[in-house]
Structure formats: structure tokens, C-alpha cells
Amino acid sequence: MMTEPPPPGSIILTDWHRSVDSKEFLSRIINKKQRRRFGLLEAPVLPPQLSVDTVRYKVFISGKSGVGKTALAARLAGLDIPSMHYETTGIETTVVFWPVKLRENGRVLFLRLQLWDCGENALRRFDHLLPSCKEQVDAILFLFSFTDRASFEDLSNQIARSCEPSDNIVKLVVGTKFDLFMHADVTERDVKQFQEVWGLPVFRVGGDVFGGLGEVAPLLNALAERLWHQDCVAVAGGQPGSSVSAEAGGQAGS
Numbered sequence: 001m002m003t004e005p006p007p008p009g010s011i012i013l014t015d016w017h018r019s020v021d022s023k024e025f026l027s028r029i030i031n032k033k034q035r036r037r038f039g040l041l042e043a044p045v046l047p048p049q050l051s052v053d054t055v056r057y058k059v060f061i062s063g064k065s066g067v068g069k070t071a072l073a074a075r076l077a078g079l080d081i082p083s084m085h086y087e088t089t090g091i092e093t094t095v096v097f098w099p100v101k102l103r104e105n106g107r108v109l110f111l112r113l114q115l116w117d118c119g120e121n122a123l124r125r126f127d128h129l130l131p132s133c134k135e136q137v138d139a140i141l142f143l144f145s146f147t148d149r150a151s152f153e154d155l156s157n158q159i160a161r162s163c164e165p166s167d168n169i170v171k172l173v174v175g176t177k178f179d180l181f182m183h184a185d186v187t188e189r190d191v192k193q194f195q196e197v198w199g200l201p202v203f204r205v206g207g208d209v210f211g212g213l214g215e216v217a218p219l220l221n222a223l224a225e226r227l228w229h230q231d232c233v234a235v236a237g238g239q240p241g242s243s244v245s246a247e248a249g250g251q252a253g254s
């Protein structure tokens with residue numbers, strides 16, 4: 001089922017992470033200005049009086065070798081970004097928790113994003129990897145690098161191999177290495193044209209992360225907004241297996 005994406009900021013409060021109100025939630029994922037690291041079975045500990053639901057999503061990061069998939073997973077999790085390119089030899093998963101506040105009723109949700117990062121060369125070599133990345137996936141981030149034109153031209157192949165026109169997967173495009181503008185090989189005009197043809201939003205990332213959220217918040221919020229919207233549409237349409245119904249009642253504090 002194709003759904004129109006919600007206008008940015010219509011579902012969640014986009015600047016909420018800057019407000020005082022968000023502090024007691026963000027303090028669960030940040031410790032001494034450093035993001036906490038969460039293992040597969042770990043979750044932020046929330047006091048029971050903060051009634052918060054956790055919704056879980058699987059996010060696949062797709063893109064040519066060297067575009068910066070592993071770096072983006074680290075960036076979103078607030079971990080150190082590898083300065084060298086080491087090919088990822090299989091699938092690596094990273095868990096990112098992100099709180100958002102719903103505009104409609106002021107409820108806070110914790111998103112638990114499980115990022116699936118698979119080295120592109122491994123993906124090509126081993127046939128079973130792509131199907132497991134695609135299985136029950138909720139969102140796909142299609143990456144290209146601003147310094148690698150071939151990675152931009154590869155986007156249509158990436159989209160074609162991972163989704164069907166009629167599926168309900170949330171799709172975002174991320175242009176990496178935006179900080180290396182001196183070496184840019186993809187222009188703003190290219191990006192604009194791509195957006196017009198594909199109707200997908202394009203985010204730009206690059207440079208150092210200094211433990212701040214300002215850089216990753218727009219992407220995490222956009223992802224949150226679309227995922228939540230997609231779930232609400234699925235529930236309204238009576239589709240089974242959505243992560244909202246599965247998680248109703250919440251996992252908070254457990």
C-alpha cells in the first residue's frame with residue numbers, strides 16, 4: 001500500500017530534542033554527553049511513572065561499497081565513525097533508541113531502530129544476505145556519496161533490488177560525505193532532479209559528530225515520522241503484523 005508521506009513536523013515535534021521537556025528522556029540514551037551503547041537485548045531504563053511505549057523497527061542501510069553505510073550506522077548511534085574504509089564482511093546490526101513526542105496527543109514514544117548494515121561486496125558474493133536484510137524490513141536508507149557519482153547513479157538499481165512499487169516500506173535517500181564539498185561529484189541540481197523523479201526525500205550527512213544530536217536528529221525524526229505514520233495507516237487498514245499492534249501496551253521499562 002503506497003501512502004503519501006506526512007508533511008515534515010505534522011506528526012512529531014521536530015525540535016523536541018532541544019526542549020527542556022525532552023531532557024529526562026534523552027538522559028536515558030546519553031551519559032556524560034556520550035550516547036549510550038545498547039546491545040541487542042538492552043533498552044533504556046525508564047521510571048514507571050514515565051509511561052512510554054517502545055516501537056521497534058528494522059532499518060536496512062543500502063549502498064555501494066565505500067559510500068559510508070558503516071559510518072552512518074555509527075553516526076546514528078553516536079559511536080565513533082571509522083576513519084578508514086574496512087569492508088564490512090557480512091551483516092552487522094546496531095541498535096539505536098530515539099524518543100519522539102507525538103504532536104496529536106503529546107505522547108512520548110521510544111523508537112528502537114535496529115540498523116542492518118551489510119557490506120556491499122559480501123551482499124553480492126553471498127545470495128542469502130539480501131533476502132535476510134529485506135525480510136520484514138520497515139525502512140530502507142538508500143545511500144550515495146556526494147564524492148562518488150557512480151554511487152548516485154546506482155540508486156535506481158538499489159531501489160529496484162530491494163523494493164516493489166506497491167510495498168509499504170519507508171524509503172529515504174542519504175547523501176554522505178557532504179562535508180567533502182570540494183570533491184563533490186554530484187550537484188544540487190542532480191539531487192533536485194532525482195527528488196522530482198523518485199519522490200523520495202534526500203538527506204545530507206558528513207563531517208565529524210561531536211556527540212551532539214543536532215546533526216542526526218533531522219534524519220532520525222524523519223525516519224520516526226514516516227515509520228509511525230506508516231504504522232498508523234496499516235492499523236487503520238487492518239493490516240496484521242504491524243509493529244504498533246505487536247507493541248501495544250509498551251515495553252517501556254522492561
Ligand SMILES: Nc1nc2c(ncn2[C@@H]2O[C@H](COP(=O)(O)OP(=O)(O)OP(=O)(O)O)[C@@H](O)[C@H]2O)c(=O)[nH]1
Nearest residue numbers: 065066067068069070071083084085088120177206
Ligand atoms: N569525510 C567523510 N568521510 C566519510 C563519511 N562517511 C563515510 N566516510 C568514510 O568513507 C569510508 C568508507 O566508509 P564505510 O562506512 O566503511 O563504507 P561502507 O559503505 O560501509 O562500505 P562497505 O562495508 O564496503 O560496503 C571510511 O573511510 C569513512 O570514514 C562522511 O560523511 N564524510
Ligand SMILES: [Mg+2]
Nearest residue numbers: 070087088119
Ligand atoms: Mg561497511
